[in-house]
Amino acid sequence: MPLARLVVAGPPHTKDYVASLQAMAAKDTRISIYAQDVPVGQVQRYFLAADVVVLPFRRIDNSGTVILAMGFGKAVVAPAMGAVGYRLAGQEALLYCGNTERTLAEAVQAAISLSREERDNLGALNKAQVSRYDWQDYALVFDELGR
Numbered sequence: 676m677p678l679a680r681l682v683v684a685g686p687p688h689t690k691d692y693v694a695s696l697q698a699m700a701a702k703d704t705r706i707s708i709y710a711q712d713v714p715v716g717q718v719q720r721y722f723l724a725a726d727v728v729v730l731p732f733r734r735i736d737n738s739g740t741v742i743l744a745m746g747f748g749k750a751v752v753a754p755a756m757g758a759v760g761y762r763l764a765g766q767e768a769l770l771y772c773g774n775t776e777r778t779l780a781e782a783v784q785a786a787i788s789l790s791r792e793e794r795d796n797l798g799a800l801n802k803a804q805v806s807r808y809d810w811q812d813y814a815l816v817f818d819e820l821g822r
Contacts, residue, residue: 727750728751750798
């Protein structure tokens with residue numbers, strides 16, 4: 676199994692949440708926590724360094740971060756909710772949802788198990804897919820989800 680490294684970047688939801696993340700990170704040198712706003716000029720550094728982008732949302736209808744990751748040509752672990760499942764069509768093995776068979780942990784494990792070629796292929800698929808759509812396409816998805 677390849678060596679996995681976890682980088683958590685961005686502002687925390689609460690001080691307690693970041694404290695729990697930092698406690699876990701202190702026990703494992705493969706985990707790095709950057710619990711602060713990422714300056715716009717540095718966002719690309721995190722995306723370019725990532726093999727896979729993991730978005731552990733519990734509930735979501737839409738995500739600019741999903742679109743950003745797709746634009747960087749990354750495979751994305753995310754929930755199969757709202758427009759996210761539509762946007763990430765073609766990489767269902769990395770999608771999870773609390774009420775389906777696949778959990779977040781299983782989706783992350785599936786991502787870790789991918790070969791570099793498989794990850795790159797999913798990333799290329801995501802990049803090609805996001806470049807085909809415009810905002811009107813996403814408006815149609817939300818209209819359909821609202822029915």
